[in-house]
Amino acid sequence: MRALVTALVMLGSIASARAQTAQCTATEILASSDKKGVDPKLERFKAKLTKPPFASWDTFVQLAEQMTTVEKAKPASLKLDAGAVSLLYKDRMLASGGKARLRLGIDLDGKDGKRVVSTVVVFDSGDHVLIAGEPHKGGTYILALSCTAQ
Amino acid sequence: MTGDEQELLMRYLDGEMTREEARAFEKRLAGSKELETAAAALTQVREVVVARYERAAEEAAPELDRLWAKIEAGMDAPAAAVAPAVPFFTRVGDAIKAWFEQYRGYVAVGAVSGLAGVLIALSLVRVPSGHVVYQPSGDPEVPLEVVGGGVSGGGSVLVANVSAAEIESLEVEGGSGTTFRIPAEDGEAPTTVIWVTRDVEGPI
Numbered sequence: 001m002r003a004l005v006t007a008l009v010m011l012g013s014i015a016s017a018r019a020q021t022a023q024c025t026a027t028e029i030l031a032s033s034d035k036k037g038v039d040p041k042l043e044r045f046k047a048k049l050t051k052p053p054f055a056s057w058d059t060f061v062q063l064a065e066q067m068t069t070v071e072k073a074k075p076a077s078l079k080l081d082a083g084a085v086s087l088l089y090k091d092r093m094l095a096s097g098g099k100a101r102l103r104l105g106i107d108l109d110g111k112d113g114k115r116v117v118s119t120v121v122v123f124d125s126g127d128h129v130l131i132a133g134e135p136h137k138g139g140t141y142i143l144a145l146s147c148t149a150q
Numbered sequence: 151m152t153g154d155e156q157e158l159l160m161r162y163l164d165g166e167m168t169r170e171e172a173r174a175f176e177k178r179l180a181g182s183k184e185l186e187t188a189a190a191a192l193t194q195v196r197e198v199v200v201a202r203y204e205r206a207a208e209e210a211a212p213e214l215d216r217l218w219a220k221i222e223a224g225m226d227a228p229a230a231a232v233a234p235a236v237p238f239f240t241r242v243g244d245a246i247k248a249w250f251e252q253y254r255g256y257v258a259v260g261a262v263s264g265l266a267g268v269l270i271a272l273s274l275v276r277v278p279s280g281h282v283v284y285q286p287s288g289d290p291e292v293p294l295e296v297v298g299g300g301v302s303g304g305g306s307v308l309v310a311n312v313s314a315a316e317i318e319s320l321e322v323e324g325g326s327g328t329t330f331r332i333p334a335e336d337g338e339a340p341t342t343v344i345w346v347t348r349d350v351e352g353p354i
Contacts, residue, residue: 033183052194053195053345056190056191056194117346119319120317120319121315121318123314127338129341129343130343131343131344133345133346134348135151135153135188138184140188
């Protein structure tokens with residue numbers, strides 16, 4: 001009996017710890033008009049990138065993609081091709097259909113270290129939020145962020 | 151595109167250039183594919199925001215018409231319909247009445263403009279769920295929805311659709327941010343896009 005209780009407590013602790021983290025992916029994209037189409041690595045974004053306002057460009061190249069595990073209330077930083085992004089996992093809610101909904105603070109800094117964007121976004125686990133519009137390397141910079149609650 | 155070019159582009163699109171400056175910039179625009187593309191994208195973003203404002207104004211128009219009619223009816227009412235003033239305030243009342251008679255046009259326009267401002271502001275902050283305001287491609291299958299715009303130096307956008315991302319706060323240093331939604335595909339949630347337009351120059 002004692003062994004069973006211990007096992008249940010341990011399982012509970014593990015589940016609780018998992019609920020406090022999220023796996024985030026930052027995908028950096030450069031949009032330009034070089035007539036080269038969409039980078040095969042960006043296949044999953046193709047439908048979005050061929051719609052306005054992105055339809056103004058015909059070339060989308062993946063600059064980099066990074067993954068990080070963020071812990072609740074602990075800021076995590078990623079160095080980007082265009083600067084850096086800080087993620088702060090603030091909250092986890094339960095959305096319709098049992099899907100997790102995350103509240104995430106995003107601070108995007110330029111290469112010079114100056115803050116470009118500071119935002120708090122609430123989105124479903126696994127969904128993408130895109131931050132775009134800044135000139136970068138002769139094109140336009142797009143940062144696609146996605147987090148999955150664990 | 152350099153920061154200088156971006157600033158020139160903003161000035162050009164804002165109509166802040168002199169005729170000579172605009173002509174010179176148009177030549178530059180024609181010679182740069184990148185600049186031309188940026189101009190097209192910025193124009194699209196502006197059209198979305200303008201469409202939203204126009205829609206808000208259209209929605210407010212019937213209410214403003216009703217209010218205007220009410221004000222006009224009140225102004226045209228015979229003097230006998232006005233309740234007699236309390237003797238103590240008779241002179242003050244007369245003075246106010248005389249002032250109003252002289253400036254009633256301005257007062258009415260001021261009241262209507264104020265109400266219009268409030269209605270537009272309310273309409274911009276609370277966007278109804280699934281409210282498509284713009285179809286840039288002309289194709290009804292690919293609508294683009296704006297959920298908030300012109301947020302600069304802090305501000306919030308309320309989004310009604312629960313499954314789509316909500317922007318709780320948005321601050322763009324030295325510029326502004328416009329929030330769009332790209333419609334959902336194959337059971338996915340719509341994708342929220344934060345479009346950054348900075349007033350200051352320089353690549354990120």
